[in-house]
Amino acid sequence: MAYLQGNMACVEGALRAGCDFFGAYPITPSTEIMTAMARRMPEMGRTFVQMEDEIASIAAVIGAAWAGANAMTATSGPGLALMLENIGYAFATETPCVIVDVQRAGPSTGQATRPAQGDVMTARFGCPGDYEPIALAPWSAQESFEMTARAFALAREYRMPVFVLTDEIIAHLYETLDLDREIEVVEHDPPCDLPPFGDARTCERTPMPKFGEGRKLLVTGSTHDERGRRRTTDPQAQMRLVERITKKIERDRKTLAETESYMMDDAEIALVSYGASGRSSLAAMTQARENGRKVGLLRLKNVWPFAQEKIRDIGGGVKKIVVVEMNCGMMRREVERFARAEVVGCHKVAGEIIRPDEIIEVIENVSA
Amino acid sequence: MSVPDVKKYLRSEAMPTLFCTGCGHGILLHCLLIAIDELKKDYDNMVFVSGIGCAAWIPSPHMAADTLHTTHGRPIAYATGVKAYRPDLDVVVVSGDGDIVSIGGNHLIHAARRNTDITVIMANNKVYGMTGGQQASTTPHGCITLTTPQGNPERDFDTCRLVLGADAGFVARETVAAPRNLIKVIKAALTHEGFAFVETVSTCVTHFGKMNGMPSPEAMIANLKEKSVRGTGTDLLTKPLEDGRFYTGIFTSGAG
Numbered sequence: 001m002a003y004l005q006g007n008m009a010c011v012e013g014a015l016r017a018g019c020d021f022f023g024a025y026p027i028t029p030s031t032e033i034m035t036a037m038a039r040r041m042p043e044m045g046r047t048f049v050q051m052e053d054e055i056a057s058i059a060a061v062i063g064a065a066w067a068g069a070n071a072m073t074a075t076s077g078p079g080l081a082l083m084l085e086n087i088g089y090a091f092a093t094e095t096p097c098v099i100v101d102v103q104r105a106g107p108s109t110g111q112a113t114r115p116a117q118g119d120v121m122t123a124r125f126g127c128p129g130d131y132e133p134i135a136l137a138p139w140s141a142q143e144s145f146e147m148t149a150r151a152f153a154l155a156r157e158y159r160m161p162v163f164v165l166t167d168e169i170i171a172h173l174y175e176t177l178d179l180d181r182e183i184e185v186v187e188h189d190p191p192c193d194l195p196p197f198g199d200a201r202t203c204e205r206t207p208m209p210k211f212g213e214g215r216k217l218l219v220t221g222s223t224h225d226e227r228g229r230r231r232t233t234d235p236q237a238q239m240r241l242v243e244r245i246t247k248k249i250e251r252d253r254k255t256l257a258e259t260e261s262y263m264m265d266d267a268e269i270a271l272v273s274y275g276a277s278g279r280s281s282l283a284a285m286t287q288a289r290e291n292g293r294k295v296g297l298l299r300l301k302n303v304w305p306f307a308q309e310k311i312r313d314i315g316g317g318v319k320k321i322v323v324v325e326m327n328c329g330m331m332r333r334e335v336e337r338f339a340r341a342e343v344v345g346c347h348k349v350a351g352e353i354i355r356p357d358e359i360i361e362v363i364e365n366v367s368a
Numbered sequence: 369m370s371v372p373d374v375k376k377y378l379r380s381e382a383m384p385t386l387f388c389t390g391c392g393h394g395i396l397l398h399c400l401l402i403a404i405d406e407l408k409k410d411y412d413n414m415v416f417v418s419g420i421g422c423a424a425w426i427p428s429p430h431m432a433a434d435t436l437h438t439t440h441g442r443p444i445a446y447a448t449g450v451k452a453y454r455p456d457l458d459v460v461v462v463s464g465d466g467d468i469v470s471i472g473g474n475h476l477i478h479a480a481r482r483n484t485d486i487t488v489i490m491a492n493n494k495v496y497g498m499t500g501g502q503q504a505s506t507t508p509h510g511c512i513t514l515t516t517p518q519g520n521p522e523r524d525f526d527t528c529r530l531v532l533g534a535d536a537g538f539v540a541r542e543t544v545a546a547p548r549n550l551i552k553v554i555k556a557a558l559t560h561e562g563f564a565f566v567e568t569v570s571t572c573v574t575h576f577g578k579m580n581g582m583p584s585p586e587a588m589i590a591n592l593k594e595k596s597v598r599g600t601g602t603d604l605l606t607k608p609l610e611d612g613r614f615y616t617g618i619f620t621s622g623a624g
Contacts, residue, residue: 021453049452052478056445059438059475063417063449066436067457071449089439211434211450212457214412216379218429220437229381229429230437 002179006170007032007074009141009177010100011040013148014072016183019098020046021069023060025053025079028112029168030102033074054079058086058099065095066219068210070152070186074100077119078109080126087161088127089221091245094197096155096162096208100148103167103275103326105351114351115168117275117326120303123163130242132249134256135163135304137274138170142177143301149183154256156186158248159208165303167326169276169353191215195226203247249305257307260299263289267296269363270314271346272335273324274300277354281324284359293363303331311338320366322346324359374401377411382429387422388497390577390585392544392570396491397426399547400462403554414458417447419472421498423464423491423570441471444479447486455485460558465492465506469527473505476527480534480563487557487564490527493572501575508612512579528619529604531565538564539601540618544571545592549616556618569596569614 004012010033014022022037024030034050041048047064051057054075061071075083080101090097103119105111123135134154136147144166151162189207196217198206209215218228223238231237249256262285264270269288273281278299288295298314300307314321321339323332324346332345346362348354378401387393404411412434416427420440428437438446443461451459461468468476468490479486495513496502502515506527510519528541538560542550550568557564571577571588582588599607599615609615 021449023449023452047452049448051445051448052474055442056448056475056478059442059445060449060452062438063436063446064453065449067415067450067454069449069453071453085439086442211415211436212413212454215434216412216432217434218437219435220428221439222437 001176003174003176004141005032005172005174006138006141006144006166007102007172008036009144010074010148010164010166011036012179013145013183014098014152015040015044016185017149017152018070018186019072019152021061021064021071022047022073023049023051023057023064023071024073024075025051025057027054027076027079029104029171030074030076030100033100054082055086058083061097062086062090062095065097066211068188070156072098072100074102076102076104077106077122080119080122084126088129088131090161091127091131092221092241093219094159094245096159098148098151098155098162098164100164100166102171103165105349111351113168115276115326115353116349116351117167117277118330119165120327121330123165124304130246132246133163133304134158134160134249135165135302137165137300137303139275139278139299140170140177141173141175144170145177145179146181146183152186153184156208157205159205160245165275167276196228197224197226198244199226203244203251205248253305254309256302257305257310258301259307259310260301262297262299264296264298266294266317268294268317268319269296269366270318270321270341271295271297271324271359272300272311272321273297274303274331277324277326280354280356280359284356284363287356288360288363293367295363300331306334308338311335312340314339314341320344322359322362322366324354326354372402372405374398374405377401377404377432378430379432385430386425388574390571390573390588391422392493393423393426393491395544395547396489396550396568396570397430399550400489400554403551403558406551407555407558409458409558413456414460415450417443417450417459417461419443419463419467421464421466421496422493423462424467426462426491441467442475443467444472444475444486444488448479448484451484451486459486461486461488463490465490465494465527466496466504469525469530470505476531477534480531480536480565483537483562485562487560487566489554489557489566489568491568491570492527493570493576494524495572495576497572497575501579513576526604527567528565532601532605532619536565536620537562538621540565541567541569541614541616543569543592543596543616545589546596546616553618556621560621
């Protein structure tokens with residue numbers, strides 16, 4: 001067993017998964033990831049770069065990915081905002097990479113050392129145009145470790161950027177974790193002659209090519225065909241590209257959208273939460289049960305793609321759904337779209353964790 | 369002097385180019401390919417990175433090599449990632465003045481400061497061409513553009529001086545009106561170890577020349593010949609020129 005903070009657990013997960021390029025710019029509360037990488041990557045013969053800003057960081061990550069890297073960056077809200085144009089480029093060019101976003105209180109500079117969960121919609125809709133993201137939401141050091149590793153596998157499998165959305169609490173929370181859990185080491189695709197951007201008619205995965213293999217690759221963020229040739233006024237090409245980068249996720253949404261259920265079978269009140277708020281929710285659930293309230297918890301392990309079926313399937317015995325999150329109701333809106341019971345928010349934007357007693361207060365109110 | 373056949377370096381499907389009549393970017397493309405041929409470069413081991421704009425089209429889609437056509441202003445940052453991960457690849461950025469020194473100026477000075485081992489070729493046509501002719505940070509004072517209809521009230525960047533200030537190891541400027549010199553300069557840049565910067569003064573008849581008393585390709589080429597003055601790095605820094613004249617040559621080629 002190890003005793004690490006969430007940020008360090010992200011580092012360990014990334015290194016074990018085969019991360020061999022890290023590019024970033026310092027930003028609280030993610031900085032420990034970068035400083036650890038600065039030491040560990042060269043020790044392991046891997047590449048670390050500190051760039052001049054977050055725009056350059058994600059650009060370097062994408063460039064390295066096309067050179068063959070399992071590449072990653074780490075940032076927080078203001079940095080994520082700067083990265084968005086190039087993250088959209090990674091979606092459009094089907095470039096695998098991992099973005100760890102340690103959420104802090106915003107908007108703008110906000111409270112740099114304080115937690116929030118206000119970036120979930122930035123990950124979902126921050127880039128212009130249509131795309132379907134994957135965003136994992138660890139609630140512990142153990143999950144920070146495992147999910148960061150898994151992000152590399154998902155990025156490679158779906159050929160896209162994958163977000164790990166942690167928050168200041170999980171990032172700086174020290175706890176024991178098992179680093180010996182089996183981690184999938186990401187394998188590089190062998191060279192092949194398939195078109196780099198897939199079959200024109202399907203969203204089947206194509207192996208990720210790389211520079212220096214004589215492929216004469218054309219990589220562009222402009223709308224392109226399966227060989228990367230720009231097709232900037234062709235309606236068919238535009239439809240094909242957007243379908244390709246969205247359908248691959250829609251198709252697998254049910255398996256990608258992982259959740260964890262606690263005492264939902266007889267629940268009359270269902271808490272829905274994720275990340276650090278999920279921990280408070282679990283504590284609140286346990287206390288409420290001791291008080292005789294039939295409360296359950298559905299924890300979202302991925303915020304994107306959204307577990308809409310799981311929300312829809314919340315049973316008829318549930319009278320109220322309480323969404324617990326450190327924002328003004330971002331995921332609540334998403335829950336409302338699919339829930340069959342009334343949805344209530346338990347929100348806090350104070351730059352502080354939501355305490356179990358605050359959740360219990362909401363539970364008591366909706367029970368009255 | 370015979371000119372090598374460079375067709376093998378081009379994607380035939382991308383020819384003829386989409387460049388306007390009188391655009392100097394085709395000359396730069398040709399000179400770059402001749403330089404690559406004369407140096408007997410392993411073309412499959414080269415990566416060409418560009419941003420957004422007319423000059424970003426010089427490598428992508430014309431060059432039959434690995435090309436990374438990125439976002440506006442960011443090709444140097446992308447190239448830094450490619451080079452850091454695969455130092456064995458020859459990484460060349462070819463993009464315009466808008467990309468390299470306006471929106472992307474920060475990446476330029478940092479790559480120079482770091483002495484990143486890439487070659488940056490900036491095609492400077494002194495205007496935003498692809499969006500129809502707006503003022504760039506390289507538009508000379510007084511020039512007419514769509515966003516400076518009364519004449520540009522601002523000064524322009526001397527990008528060579530800028531990167532010299534950031535201690536770039538190789539800095540040169542040449543014009544598309546002097547292709548033999550341009551080939552020599554590009555060859556020297558491509559063989560330089562460390563960061564190399566080549567400003568290529570190009571021509572945009574459509575959106576710059578026509579609005580500034582140079583309505584034909586001939587007039588623009590004549591203007592480049594008339595205004596360029598052979599100079600050294602010391603001249604560049606200490607003896608500023610007036611009347612729109614500018615120094616050309618290799619201003620430094622020492623260790624970065």
